[in-house]
Amino acid sequence: MPKPSQYAIFVVDDASDSRLIGRVLKRENFRVLEFVRGESAIKKALSSAPSMFILEAAPAQGNGLLLCDRIRRTPALYFIPVMFVSHRKNEADKVAGLEAGADDYIGKPFGERELVARVRASLRRCYELTQPTLFQFGEVELNSNTVTVTVKGEAVDTTPIEFRLLEYFARNPGRTFSRDHLLKVIRSNLGDVKPRMVDVYVKKIRRKIEIDEKNPKYLRTVRGLGYCFHLPHMPATLFRS
Numbered sequence: 001m002p003k004p005s006q007y008a009i010f011v012v013d014d015a016s017d018s019r020l021i022g023r024v025l026k027r028e029n030f031r032v033l034e035f036v037r038g039e040s041a042i043k044k045a046l047s048s049a050p051s052m053f054i055l056e057a058a059p060a061q062g063n064g065l066l067l068c069d070r071i072r073r074t075p076a077l078y079f080i081p082v083m084f085v086s087h088r089k090n091e092a093d094k095v096a097g098l099e100a101g102a103d104d105y106i107g108k109p110f111g112e113r114e115l116v117a118r119v120r121a122s123l124r125r126c127y128e129l130t131q132p133t134l135f136q137f138g139e140v141e142l143n144s145n146t147v148t149v150t151v152k153g154e155a156v157d158t159t160p161i162e163f164r165l166l167e168y169f170a171r172n173p174g175r176t177f178s179r180d181h182l183l184k185v186i187r188s189n190l191g192d193v194k195p196r197m198v199d200v201y202v203k204k205i206r207r208k209i210e211i212d213e214k215n216p217k218y219l220r221t222v223r224g225l226g227y228c229f230h231l232p233h234m235p236a237t238l239f240r241s
Helices: 015-027 038-047 064-072 091-099 112-127 160-171 179-185 197-209
Strands: 008-012 031-035 052-055 082-086 104-107 134-137 140-143 148-151 154-156 219-222 226-229
Touching: 008 015, 008 038, 015 031, 015 112, 031 038, 038 052, 038 064, 052 064, 052 112, 064 082, 064 091, 082 091, 082 112, 091 104, 104 112, 134 160, 140 160, 148 197, 160 179, 160 197, 160 226, 179 197, 179 226, 197 219
Parallel strands: 008 031, 008 052, 052 082, 082 104
Antiparallel strands: 134 140, 140 148, 148 154, 219 226
16 A cells, blocks of 8 residues: 555545544645535545545535535546545434445544544555456446446446445456445445445346346345346356345
8 A cells, every 4th residue: 555645635524623634644644635615625626636535424514415425426536435524423324424425434523543544444445446447248338437337328327336336246246245245345334334235225226227126137136145246157046036
């Protein structure tokens, strides 16, 4: 992993909390830029992309969830990891952050060592990923460069989480993954978010790519274990829909 000084982190939060997070990360030699307004952070990011965003879900100015969603829907910023460090910290808030596209979510007040460890982990996961590529299976095409999915040549809307899960499955055909593992794939370190949330995302993905979501051709359930991405030429004796 590169040295911390090679990473630029944008912190978007109320002034006092932004300065606190900044002090912690600067002590570890990360380069930190602090913003009170999300619009200013986006404008700067589009001219000089950061390595990571750290956001407050409910700052005094703006809406952190909407800002995260905007980041995830901006192609130039899509793959940049996003972490919430927020006063809102119950399960519903964390799930909302995850749904908006966050990679991690820490409640305030936070432990400084935990914050640094999670920042390092998110950066490591993001920048150790393989390069974007194109996947085609049947009438489905997944393009990691443009972050798009098409079925029969028609664009299909996917959320950041749905896209990330589908891409991971496509990169690993034939492998079975547990729900706990898949939560980590979508970069959730949210210990109190139930693994069954994965079922919800899988159901949504099936609805978008399968001809018959009740009898899926690609995204199969492996009884008692989790999910597996199946390609037509692979044996399917272990699977059920």
